[in-house]
Amino acid sequence: MFRLVFYEAVKTFLKKRTYLGFLIVGVIVPIVEVAMKVEGGRFIQAATRTLRQDFIFVGSLFNGWYVSYWMMQSLWVHIPLLITFVAGDQLAGEATSGTYRLILTRPVTRTKIFFSKYIVTLIYSIVFVLFLAILSIGLALILLGKGNLLVFDRGILILPAADVAYRFCAAYIFATWSIVTIASIAFFFSSFVENAIGPIVATMGLLVVFLILVVLPVEAFEPIRPYLFAQHMNLWQHAFRDPIAWDEIGRGIAVLGSYSAAAVGASWWIFTRKDILS
Amino acid sequence: MPPEIVLQTQRLSKRFKQRWAVRDLNLEILQGDVFGFLGPNGAGKSTTIRMLLSLIRPTSGDIRLFDEPLTMSQHRALRRVGGIVEKPDFYLYLSAVRNLEIVGALYGGVDRRRMMEVLELVGLKDRAFDRVKTYSHGMKQRLGIAQALLSDPELVILDEPTSGLDPQGMKEVRDLIIHLARDQRKTIFLSSHLLSEIELVANRMAIINRGELVVQGEVSRLLEEGEQYVMIRAEPLRKARAILRRLTRFVHSMSEAGESLKVVMSFDDIPAVNRSLVRSGVAVHAIVPRRSLEDYFLALTEQSLSDGPNARVSGKTQRQ
Ligand SMILES: Nc1ncnc2c1ncn2[C@@H]1O[C@H](COP(=O)(O)OP(=O)(O)O)[C@@H](O)[C@H]1O
Ligand SMILES: [Mg+2]
Numbered sequence: 001m002f003r004l005v006f007y008e009a010v011k012t013f014l015k016k017r018t019y020l021g022f023l024i025v026g027v028i029v030p031i032v033e034v035a036m037k038v039e040g041g042r043f044i045q046a047a048t049r050t051l052r053q054d055f056i057f058v059g060s061l062f063n064g065w066y067v068s069y070w071m072m073q074s075l076w077v078h079i080p081l082l083i084t085f086v087a088g089d090q091l092a093g094e095a096t097s098g099t100y101r102l103i104l105t106r107p108v109t110r111t112k113i114f115f116s117k118y119i120v121t122l123i124y125s126i127v128f129v130l131f132l133a134i135l136s137i138g139l140a141l142i143l144l145g146k147g148n149l150l151v152f153d154r155g156i157l158i159l160p161a162a163d164v165a166y167r168f169c170a171a172y173i174f175a176t177w178s179i180v181t182i183a184s185i186a187f188f189f190s191s192f193v194e195n196a197i198g199p200i201v202a203t204m205g206l207l208v209v210f211l212i213l214v215v216l217p218v219e220a221f222e223p224i225r226p227y228l229f230a231q232h233m234n235l236w237q238h239a240f241r242d243p244i245a246w247d248e249i250g251r252g253i254a255v256l257g258s259y260s261a262a263a264v265g266a267s268w269w270i271f272t273r274k275d276i277l278s
Numbered sequence: 279m280p281p282e283i284v285l286q287t288q289r290l291s292k293r294f295k296q297r298w299a300v301r302d303l304n305l306e307i308l309q310g311d312v313f314g315f316l317g318p319n320g321a322g323k324s325t326t327i328r329m330l331l332s333l334i335r336p337t338s339g340d341i342r343l344f345d346e347p348l349t350m351s352q353h354r355a356l357r358r359v360g361g362i363v364e365k366p367d368f369y370l371y372l373s374a375v376r377n378l379e380i381v382g383a384l385y386g387g388v389d390r391r392r393m394m395e396v397l398e399l400v401g402l403k404d405r406a407f408d409r410v411k412t413y414s415h416g417m418k419q420r421l422g423i424a425q426a427l428l429s430d431p432e433l434v435i436l437d438e439p440t441s442g443l444d445p446q447g448m449k450e451v452r453d454l455i456i457h458l459a460r461d462q463r464k465t466i467f468l469s470s471h472l473l474s475e476i477e478l479v480a481n482r483m484a485i486i487n488r489g490e491l492v493v494q495g496e497v498s499r500l501l502e503e504g505e506q507y508v509m510i511r512a513e514p515l516r517k518a519r520a521i522l523r524r525l526t527r528f529v530h531s532m533s534e535a536g537e538s539l540k541v542v543m544s545f546d547d548i549p550a551v552n553r554s555l556v557r558s559g560v561a562v563h564a565i566v567p568r569r570s571l572e573d574y575f576l577a578l579t580e581q582s583l584s585d586g587p588n589a590r591v592s593g594k595t596q597r598q
Contacts, residue, residue: 007383015371098367102377102425105331106384107357110350272351275334 004108004116012120017089021082021128029071029136036067037143063147064140065164069240071136075175076211076233079132080182081204086124087186088199090117091271095194095278110272118187118264125183126176133172151240159242171239174249178235181256182207184263185229191267194278207233226251229259282309283345284433284465285330290339292325292489299325301489303339307433307467307482312459314476314483314497315469318579322489323469327363327437330467332356343433357385361435361467366422370411374402374421377410378428385429396424400454416447423454434458435467440475448475455479473575477501485575501569506545509566510555511538518560525554538564 012018040062094100103113149159149167159167182203189199210230213221225231232252238245285307292300300322307313317323328334330341332353341348343355368377375393382388397403400420410418419439426434436455440448456479458464470476476483477497484494493500512518519539522529528547533540543551545567555562 003383003387007380010376011369011372011380014376097369098365099369101331101333101363101367102369102381103384104333105356105361105363106381107354108384109353273335276328277334 001112001116004112005119008116008120009123012086012090012124018086018124020085022131024082025079025128025132025135029132030139032071033067033136033139033143036070060147061150061158062144063149064137064142064144065146065149065161065168067140067144068137068168069149069151071132071140072171072175072236074132075179075236077204077207079129079179080207080233081200083125083128083179083183084186084200084203085196087121087183088190088203089196090121090187091190091267092193092196092199093190095276096196098278100276100278104276111268114268114271118184121183121187122180125179129172129176129179133168133175137168149240153237153241157240157242159240167239167244170244171236174235174239174252177253178229178233178256181229181260181263184260188263188267191270192274227255229256232256283307284309284311284343285467286342287326287330288340288342290326290329290341291337292322292329292334293337298489300329300336300486303486303489303491305484305491305494307465309432309465310459310463311482312455312466312468312480314480315467315486316471316473316476316483316575317469317486318471321471321486323471323486324364324437325489326486327361327435327467327469330435331359331361331363333363357429358432359435360426360429360431360433361437362422362426362439363435363437365441366418368410368418368421368425371409373407373409374413374424375406377421378425381425381428388428392428392430396427397421399427400424401450415442416444419443419447419451423451427458431464433465433467437469438471439468440470452479471579473572501571503571505542505569507540507542507568508545508548508551509535509538509564509568510541510551510562511564512555513561513563515539517558518555518562521555521558521560522551525551 094103104110146161146164148161149164151157151159185206186199186203189202190196193199207230210228211233213228214225214231232255235249235252235256238249238252283306285305287303287305290300290303290305291298303322303326305313305315305326315323315326325334329336330343330348332348332350335350344358346352346355348355368374369380372380374397375390378388378393378396382393394403394406397406400423402417402420402424405413405417410421413421419442423436423439426436439455440451443451452475455466455468459466459479468476468480480497482495483497483500485492510518510522515534515537519532519534522532522539522541528543528551530542532542541551548565548567552562552565
């Protein structure tokens with residue numbers, strides 16, 4: 001099994017497509033962060049004007065942590081999109097290239113091949129979120145330094161510099177969990193089509209529709225909202241509340257985990273039974 | 279002791295929607311066979327091979343491979359099989375060696391020496407580290423054979439391995455198949471839509487048409503069965519006919535077929551008949567020995583070209 005995972009990783013990480021996401025993040029994040037440094041804290045000053053009269057701030061609130069926090073907004077839609085490029089291609093890509101015929105004619109169960117591919121998808125998701133975290137936080141801290149973190153959580157909240165690092169750590173772990181859900185859904189769509197466009201469009205379509213259901217001010221949607229995975233795409237944000245909303249987090253982890261498990265289970269069921277006609 | 283049955287199918291059938299691609303197919307491949315699986319385009323050869331390699335699930339019927347049942351979920355016996363179905367596809371962005379590593383991993387790993395061995399066998403050793411993207415069709419076809427041989431299987435299944443090759447390439451593949459069978463004692467299952475090709479390498483064969491088995495047996499026996507005749511084109515035709523009519527020792531019967539005469543006679547007597555014609559001053563343009571199997575197969579092929587496969591079963595659209 002280790003050997004299978006290794007060669008699935010070889011296939012994935014020697015493919016150009018795999019680096020598309022890294023390339024985009026690697027270019028956009030520095031541009032945005034440098035632009036924010038140049039623009040300076042104009043926007044944040046406006047927001048904190050009233051506070052400024054009552055408190056004396058220790059250091060600037062426009063700092064690296066603030067920018068890093070702001071960059072995490074990309075976890076709603078942008079990062080999911082980049083993830084689907086690879087996750088949606090995992091199974092469908094083999095159909096497109098006709099290489100199912102190369103690997104499924106061997107004395108290895110489809111279950112093993114399936115999970116090798118899923119494990120590589122997980123590895124990719126984790127590495128990608130880690131890359132985003134290290135690049136966006138590292139660069140922001142270099143450019144703007146540390147300080148207290150200003151967040152908006154039902155009003156303005158200022159988190160003391162001392163435990164911000166730990167909150168980011170937790171936030172990115174939660175973010176990975178929600179990104180894994182997106183990857184699993186793309187993987188699911190990947191199991192029954194013959195090219196990667198379908199899974200990308202289907203996954204993003206589902207995410208966007210669910211996001212609309214989540215934010216639309218319609219009473220009727222209220223009862224189903226907690227069960228939509230999109231409701232919990234902000235799992236990471238709970239790490240920046242005071243006190244940290246562990247019950248919300250627990251619920252989010254459970255809902256997202258259920259979606260991942262259902263997606264993987266269903267795609268396994270399809271994959272191990274389907275006729276390979278590509 | 280009778281030879282071991284390597285592969286056996288019983289009433290093997292596959293239906294796509296309304297169309298039977300393969301129906302009630304009984305095949306038997308014995309150890310040491312070069313088994314020719316012959317059929318016109320769309321006859322169901324690739325569909326059969328997909329079932330033999332566990333890519334698709336039969337609608338009904340059974341497959342036994344090395345005396346073990348083979349299904350999509352139970353295919354341990356594939357350990358002793360290497361094959362390729364339809365066109366040779368690979369990870370184009372990887373080298374031949376990497377592709378072989380990936381295949382090898384599915385057999386628990388194959389060492390580099392073996393990879394170079396099979397690449398050398400198909401004449402790709404010096405391109406081993408080039409991306410497959412840079413390969414010609416013929417090279418991919420040969421890499422397809424190389425990957426089939428990688429695990430040193432007892433049974434090698436090849437789906438039209440000479441398709442798209444030039445005559446030289448076709449000959450190389452044929453020689454390779456003969457080498458594998460004779461020197462490496464492999465059993466080979468080989469599909470083709472050309473009788474001439476099967477005839478050159480196979481000892482046993484089956485003909486399939488519209489998904490159904492037409493005939494199965496030893497190649498030499500099948501070719502000899504039925505009538506043998508000779509098409510003779512000569513000038514002047516009338517004179518030739520008069521001479522042939524007198525050669526009752528050789529000529530069993532005769533009829534006119536366009537510009538030629540269809541003469542039922544033994545192939546062994548061709549030189550004697552030719553001599554008589556030439557001596558009498560007849561200009562002989564062509565003497566073509568024909569066998570009824572060839573005609574029969576030609577008819578199948580032409581019919582399938584004009585009808586499209588399975589036209590009778592369902593008039594619906596055809597797969598592109
Ligand atoms: N995926 C498919 N869906 C529907 N029909 C198919 C499919 N694949 C093959 N067929 C049909 O099955 C028949 C046999 O095809 P195939 O096995 O590819 O023939 P061969 O390899 O002998 O040329 C053809 O009539 C073909 O149209
Ligand atoms: Mg075919």
